[in-house]
Amino acid sequence: MTTNTVIALDAMGGDRAPGIVIAGAALARERYPNARFIFFGDEQQVKPLLDKYPVLQASSELRHTPDAISADLKPSLALRQGRNSSMRMALNAVAQGEAACVVSAGNTGALMAMAKFVLKTLPGIDRPAMASMVPTKIGESVMLDLGANVECDAENLVQFALMGSIFCRAVLGITEPTIGLLNIGTEELKGHDEIRTAATILRERPVPGSFYGYVEGSDIAKGTVDVIVTDGFSGNIALKTLEGTAQLMSYFMRQTLTSSFSAKLGYIFARGAMQKLKMRIDPRRYNGAMFLGLQGICVKSHGGTDHVGFANAVGVAHDLVAHNFNKDISEELARQYGVLGTVPALSETELPEAPKLTDGSL
Amino acid sequence: MTTNTVIALDAMGGDRAPGIVIAGAALARERYPNARFIFFGDEQQVKPLLDKYPVLQASSELRHTPDAISADLKPSLALRQGRNSSMRMALNAVAQGEAACVVSAGNTGALMAMAKFVLKTLPGIDRPAMASMVPTKIGESVMLDLGANVECDAENLVQFALMGSIFCRAVLGITEPTIGLLNIGTEELKGHDEIRTAATILRERPVPGSFYGYVEGSDIAKGTVDVIVTDGFSGNIALKTLEGTAQLMSYFMRQTLTSSFSAKLGYIFARGAMQKLKMRIDPRRYNGAMFLGLQGICVKSHGGTDHVGFANAVGVAHDLVAHNFNKDISEELARQYGVLGTVPALSETELPEAPKLTDGSL
Numbered sequence: 001m002t003t004n005t006v007i008a009l010d011a012m013g014g015d016r017a018p019g020i021v022i023a024g025a026a027l028a029r030e031r032y033p034n035a036r037f038i039f040f041g042d043e044q045q046v047k048p049l050l051d052k053y054p055v056l057q058a059s060s061e062l063r064h065t066p067d068a069i070s071a072d073l074k075p076s077l078a079l080r081q082g083r084n085s086s087m088r089m090a091l092n093a094v095a096q097g098e099a100a101c102v103v104s105a106g107n108t109g110a111l112m113a114m115a116k117f118v119l120k121t122l123p124g125i126d127r128p129a130m131a132s133m134v135p136t137k138i139g140e141s142v143m144l145d146l147g148a149n150v151e152c153d154a155e156n157l158v159q160f161a162l163m164g165s166i167f168c169r170a171v172l173g174i175t176e177p178t179i180g181l182l183n184i185g186t187e188e189l190k191g192h193d194e195i196r197t198a199a200t201i202l203r204e205r206p207v208p209g210s211f212y213g214y215v216e217g218s219d220i221a222k223g224t225v226d227v228i229v230t231d232g233f234s235g236n237i238a239l240k241t242l243e244g245t246a247q248l249m250s251y252f253m254r255q256t257l258t259s260s261f262s263a264k265l266g267y268i269f270a271r272g273a274m275q276k277l278k279m280r281i282d283p284r285r286y287n288g289a290m291f292l293g294l295q296g297i298c299v300k301s302h303g304g305t306d307h308v309g310f311a312n313a314v315g316v317a318h319d320l321v322a323h324n325f326n327k328d329i330s331e332e333l334a335r336q337y338g339v340l341g342t343v344p345a346l347s348e349t350e351l352p353e354a355p356k357l358t359d360g361s362l
Numbered sequence: 363m364t365t366n367t368v369i370a371l372d373a374m375g376g377d378r379a380p381g382i383v384i385a386g387a388a389l390a391r392e393r394y395p396n397a398r399f400i401f402f403g404d405e406q407q408v409k410p411l412l413d414k415y416p417v418l419q420a421s422s423e424l425r426h427t428p429d430a431i432s433a434d435l436k437p438s439l440a441l442r443q444g445r446n447s448s449m450r451m452a453l454n455a456v457a458q459g460e461a462a463c464v465v466s467a468g469n470t471g472a473l474m475a476m477a478k479f480v481l482k483t484l485p486g487i488d489r490p491a492m493a494s495m496v497p498t499k500i501g502e503s504v505m506l507d508l509g510a511n512v513e514c515d516a517e518n519l520v521q522f523a524l525m526g527s528i529f530c531r532a533v534l535g536i537t538e539p540t541i542g543l544l545n546i547g548t549e550e551l552k553g554h555d556e557i558r559t560a561a562t563i564l565r566e567r568p569v570p571g572s573f574y575g576y577v578e579g580s581d582i583a584k585g586t587v588d589v590i591v592t593d594g595f596s597g598n599i600a601l602k603t604l605e606g607t608a609q610l611m612s613y614f615m616r617q618t619l620t621s622s623f624s625a626k627l628g629y630i631f632a633r634g635a636m637q638k639l640k641m642r643i644d645p646r647r648y649n650g651a652m653f654l655g656l657q658g659i660c661v662k663s664h665g666g667t668d669h670v671g672f673a674n675a676v677g678v679a680h681d682l683v684a685h686n687f688n689k690d691i692s693e694e695l696a697r698q699y700g701v702l703g704t705v706p707a708l709s710e711t712e713l714p715e716a717p718k719l720t721d722g723s724l
Contacts, residue, residue, distance in 0.1 A: 137610055147546050150554060184509050184598040192512060192595065217602025221610035230599075233554065236546040237596050240579025241603045248499055248583035249611035249643070256639040257632060266632025270618070273625035277618040281611070 008099035011041025012068035013106025024310025078110035101297035124333035128293035136223030147236035154197035164227035180215035180225035284309035288316030370461035373403025374430035375468025386672025440472030463659035481658035486695035490655035498585030516559035526589035542577035542587035650675030
């Protein structure tokens with residue numbers, strides 16, 4: 001008998017919420033029969049949608065939340081004003097042990113700020129990072145940070161390397177992941193001081209896996225390393241440039257295959273193969289940015305995704321839970337830093353002053 | 363009668379030099395009949411190659427240089443040790459008014475260091491930038507900096523905006539170019555301080571064209587703006603991620619169209635259109651990074667390119683000369699900063715201590 005995985009969902013987050021959240025959960029429920037959902041959102045809007053999916057409804061619970069975090073609300077304000085929001089209450093469910101993970105397609109900065117406050121960072125981790133899978137020539141790599149931390153010091157980068165590596169081991173089953181630091185040249189002299197210092201640390205005090213050295217922007221698609229480590233500014237630019245270029249190439253391809261009668265005829269014969277390619281490079285497949293380094297699993301779905309993309313983000317969260325990512329990372333942190341990596345009980349203290357946050361978004 | 367454009371070529375720079383330099387020049391000579399070349403390189407190697415191209419040879423001069431700058435030589439060492447190198451002597455020819463521009467496929471950091479020292483920056487420009495054309499959904503945009511300046515302050519970014527905009531006007535004929543600052547979100551709060559300050563300056567003290575605001579990595583391929591302004595670190599990562607992703611997509615496409623009998627058959631019909639697409643996205647088309655902000659035209663070819671790519675880099679240099687880019691930028695700098703934008707005579711002074719350089723490379 002398998003145990004159920006309870007997933008908290010922010011039903012009000014995302015451009016087309018709550019519709020895509022409910023439909024996405026229904027799809028995820030088909031893929032993961034052991035998944036149970038707690039929806040946090042406006043009952044009047046969510047209930048009629050849930051009624052359409054009896055199987056989902058039977059394995060779900062709906063909790064009414066009076067507020068929702070708007071897409072453009074500042075993280076600091078979201079922290080102060082969003083106590084009764086769907087996003088906050090979904091996070092609370094993880095902190096209180098009711099749910100194993102939370103997925104939201106809402107305001108990225110607000111989600112990161114709240115996740116840090118509600119879930120707390122893991123002992124040994126200074127700053128959580130956003131991580132995502134990226135397609136490569138030979139498979140997939142994980143890249144982090146993608147925008148949570150605009151400025152990073154060397155130690156932050158080393159911690160990102162550690163988290164990325166443990167993710168590869170725990171979730172992807174890569175026993176000896178390779179780690180690269182994103183830089184503008186492979187020579188030792190290049191790049192910012194913090195990157196050079198991080199490289200020195202990674203050589204002297206290795207994290208699990210093996211440190212490859214510097215990688216460049218072109219190495220991402222090549223799949224040169226399993227883990228691409230970078231600050232949130234560069235990571236965000238790299239990820240969005242990658243997405244934009246892939247879309248542009250797909251557009252050029254469509255244009256090409258409709259540009260003449262002969263090309264259209266060719267497309268008819270190649271259609272089956274082209275469909276497979278389309279599925280392979282479907283950006284929805286890579287939806288679901290993981291907030292790593294928190295005492296709880298939190299996944300951010302792209303705000304503009306549809307139900308298929310949202311279901312994939314739910315899958316990312318499910319996999320992190322199923323593979324005990326946070327247990328593995330806690331144990332490794334304890335080994336590396338001698339800190340206790342267990343989750344202390346959440347004390348519902350007064351809200352502190354809004355922490356200094358970088359408003360990174362995906 | 364058109365005047366000739368004399369182009370100085372570093373015959374020894376690049377992975378496959380001098381072969382691709384001579385063959386590339388021959389191709390460029392066909393495209394630009396008014397071009398004249400001065401080759402700087404090892405006579406024993408270059409002479410036999412030139413003998414194969416009688417038309418090129420008739421409009422060229424070969425000057426023997428005893429040294430060549432190796433691909434991995436530090437810029438500071440190149441400055442001190444490279445006085446008799448092909449790269450340095452080609453740059454000298456521009457400084458001394460013998461050539462209108464110089465093209466090299468050699469060591470990027472060394473070329474930038476030498477170009478700064480030999481050609482000097484334009485009055486009003488603190489730091490030259492590397493710029494390149496990038497393909498977009500609706501045409502092409504220019505992006506800078508691409509690696510010459512790892513750290514940039516707000517004023518540097520504003521100057522990059524100005525140079526990019528003048529380039530669009532002078533060379534591309536866009537009368538009102540749009541300018542965007544590469545950032546990780548379009549909200550006002552995002553990004554580094556220097557980007558926010560640059561945005562404030564660009565709103566208060568406009569450069570030619572119109573300031574659009576922030577753009578994200580995904581806007582590059584969309585062609586949201588004509589000029590994408592960024593620091594050399596982010597620009598280099600964006601450009602290389604773009605190149606890598608485009609190559610990956612082409613690879614996926616080739617795989618797809620050979621994956622089954624039916625797909626192969628389809629390719630036969632679509633071949634004509636596919637060839638056009640291949641030409642459109644050929645990275646060699648975008649070869650030739652411009653060093654903007656110097657008192658002389660200097661273009662860096664990709665080190666690994668072939669003769670077709672090198673010919674395109676020569677074309678980039680030729681266009682900058684033909685459209686009087688440096689005259690336009692000097693006049694605009696005089697308007698903006700009240701500085702005299704004319705080229706002072708080069709005084710062959712003693713070499714100073716190696717300047718503090720960022721070893722950015724393309």
